[in-house]
Amino acid sequence: xxxVEQNPLFLSMQEGKNYTIYCNYSTTSDRLYWYRxxxxxxxxxxxxxxxxxxxxxxxxxxxxxxxxxRLSTLHxxxxxxxxxxxxxxxxxxxxxxxLTFGTGTRLQVTL
Amino acid sequence: DVKVTQSSRYLxxxxxxxxxxECVQDMDHENMFWYRxxxxxxxxxxxxxxxxxxxxxxxxPEGYSVSRxxxxxxxxxxxxxxxxxxxxxxxxxxxxSNDYGYTFGSGTRLTVV
Numbered sequence: 001x002x003x004v005e006q007n008p009l010f011l012s013m014q015e016g017k018n019y020t021i022y023c024n025y026s027t028t029s030d031r032l033y034w035y036r037x038x039x040x041x042x043x044x045x046x047x048x049x050x051x052x053x054x055x056x057x058x059x060x061x062x063x064x065x066x067x068x069x070r071l072s073t074l075h076x077x078x079x080x081x082x083x084x085x086x087x088x089x090x091x092x093x094x095x096x097x098x099l100t101f102g103t104g105t106r107l108q109v110t111l
Numbered sequence: 112d113v114k115v116t117q118s119s120r121y122l123x124x125x126x127x128x129x130x131x132x133e134c135v136q137d138m139d140h141e142n143m144f145w146y147r148x149x150x151x152x153x154x155x156x157x158x159x160x161x162x163x164x165x166x167x168x169x170x171x172p173e174g175y176s177v178s179r180x181x182x183x184x185x186x187x188x189x190x191x192x193x194x195x196x197x198x199x200x201x202x203x204x205x206x207x208s209n210d211y212g213y214t215f216g217s218g219t220r221l222t223v224v
Contacts, residue, residue, distance in 0.1 A: 033212045033213075035212075035215075041217070042217045043154075043201070043203075043215045044215070045211070048211060050210065097142050097205050097208070098144075099209075101146075102153065
């Protein structure tokens, strides 16, 4: 059974600081997805990582994938309050593009 | 603007009622999914469909059924609602390749009383 683990589960950080969220998964997969969820809202796609070594960046967020280590990271640079949300990683198990989601990392950026 | 539309944002139903949650996508996607989201448990897959009239059980199908009569519409049915089905329900769709990931609907918060 595929397990997807994120850490930390909760992260409180000050504006301007850097931090990394980690996503580990238990079986072979070459695709990984990151989503953002604002309170009371649905999930919004952030990054799609389709191969080993893939790196994507958007604004203050950068995601990378190491399929050999079964690890993806979401790096936050110089955090701002608007980045406060819950971030999910998800791994493709191959069956009809079925995704298994991590438990999420709730990020709170304080002023 | 491409969309996945869920028919209700909030729903309150009584125990034992039959409940229909509707989801429609306009992206011509082959795959459609129903998840439920609960605090501390993340997103759990209930059912998915990769073609019209096809369906597959996810991780927690008990107490649910689905219907996909047309490509754009995927319905989740709670045969006899129970209080432990109070949750946020999220519908999503994707292309076969899933190169762009899922597009999610806005969610339905269902309360069973």
